[in-house]
Amino acid sequence: MEKTALTDEISDSRRGGSVAIIGRPNVGKSTLLNRLLGQKLAITAAKPQTTRHRLLGIIDHPVGQVALLDTPGIHEMRKARALNQALNRAAMSAMAEADLEWFMVAAGRWGEAEDRILSALAQEGRPIMLLINKIDRLPRREDLFPFLQEIGAKHDFVEIFPISALKGANVDRLLERTLSHLPENGACWPQDQLTDRSLRFLCAEFIREPVMRQLGEEVPYAVAVTIDHFEERADLVDIEATLWVERGGQKAILIGKGGSRMKAIGIQARRNIESLVDRKAFLQLWVKVRPGWQDDPRFLHKLEMDAPK
Ligand SMILES: Nc1nc2c(ncn2[C@@H]2O[C@H](COP(=O)(O)OP(=O)(O)OP(=O)(O)O)[C@@H](O)[C@H]2O)c(=O)[nH]1
Ligand SMILES: [Mg+2]
Known part of the structure; x- marks a missing residue:
């Protein structure tokens, strides 16, 4: 990896912490986990509610480590079956224990569900980075500007990142910026460990x-x-x-x-x-x-x- 200014700055103390990826179903959370790990750990599909479990992926970077928590998409429960409750609860518990939150939305899509999730995230009081995924779908980059302006005003996000989890656009930069917000001498997992799941x-x-x-x-x-x-x-x-x-x-x-x-x-x-x-x-x-x-x-x-x- 190319040495960056950030790497120079803090090369003697590794950063680390946990980051929860939170969002509505189907926005691309699990795709991003896999992209950052460089291998498939989480399952993905073009259907909502694919992920049913909280899944830890340990991302190792020269600057430090991120314990990334993929979560089930938070959804409104009409029938409220025990399974649905467990899905939402898994996401909420990851949210509660993370050092920093990645709130993921799909480019151009913001509705009531996003408002509800954002208010739950804001209640946790952790720094929130807003990830706008699927930017590869936009015919023109400029199409994003009005959306950015509108949703950027909804919360004091520490950063806003347009990305493409599928194509990898802007994800290296996202990781670097995330590490800069995590504590020094934070998480420390064995370097070859990928997850805590069997x-x-x-x-x-x-x-x-x-x-x-x-x-x-x-x-x-x-x-x-x-x-x-x-x-x-x-x-x-x-x-x-x-x-x-x-x-x-x-x-x-x-x-x-x-x-x-x-x-x-x-x-x-x-x-x-x-x-x-x-x-x-x-x-x-x-x-x-x-x-x-x-x-x-x-x-x-x-x-x-x-x-x-
Ligand atoms: N075009 C495009 N599609 C994407 C991108 N990221 C994810 N997808 C697609 O969106 C669909 C959902 O992706 P997932 O990663 O399973 O979404 P998720 O947020 O984990 O969904 P749940 O587990 O149901 O909450 C899949 O078909 C992905 O290939 C992206 O950056 N661009
Ligand atoms: Mg998923």
């Missing part, structure tokens, strides 16, 4: 990703993945997993005609896992029905999502 957890997520990406409206939200068997060998990982749905009809859709959908999901999941573990994966997938799992606190606990008492 490989087993990540594999369950990497199986859920093709479900999110390949299936239509309702079914992906009714799917949860548990790992029944996980064995790491020198040349192979051997995994058996269950995809849980809530109804028989969803099971039929997930399996597809003659098993074709599950086959396609299995192929993509195996690819995801093999590139993560850097060896072959042997994957056996089952589909089972568990009515009402989205409201079952014990099952949500099993999925490593804290459930309401």
Whole structure:
């Protein structure tokens, strides 16, 4: 990396701290985590509510470390199922413990949801950087100016950053500026550590990703993945997993005609896992029905999502 003025300034004391990425579903939070890590850790899809867990990614930089917390998109709960409550709670708890907040919005989009999230963030009292993502979608850069003016006035943001998480525009600069706002001698994780999540957890997520990406409206939200068997060998990982749905009809859709959908999901999941573990994966997938799992606190606990008492 090119030596910057910032690197010179504080080369003798590493900075560090935790940063929560907060925003509405689908704005690109997980894409940014992966971009900054330089590898895929979080699952992403062009659908809201892809992320269900808070996910730590440790970003190592010459100037210091950022413990970056990806979070589920904060959403209004119409039906307020236990799963939805757990998603919002995971985001709020990350928000509460971060040293600094990244509030992410999509370029040109600001609505009531953004106002609500911003007021929750402001209540935490931490510095907030506003990230305006997906700027690659704008036909012209100038199109952003009126938007910047309007939303820049909504809060005393420490910085405002137009970025493209997908294309990588402005993200290096974002990281440098973020580090300058974090304490000296802050976080300190082993340099080769990427996250605090187990490989087993990540594999369950990497199986859920093709479900999110390949299936239509309702079914992906009714799917949860548990790992029944996980064995790491020198040349192979051997995994058996269950995809849980809530109804028989969803099971039929997930399996597809003659098993074709599950086959396609299995192929993509195996690819995801093999590139993560850097060896072959042997994957056996089952589909089972568990009515009402989205409201079952014990099952949500099993999925490593804290459930309401
Ligand atoms: N054009 C464009 N698309 C992006 C950008 N960042 C993310 N996306 C796309 O937006 C969609 C949502 O991205 P995610 O990273 O899954 O969004 P998220 O905020 O984590 O969503 P939830 O987990 O549901 O809260 C995906 O299709 C991404 O490829 C970007 O900078 N530009
Ligand atoms: Mg996400």
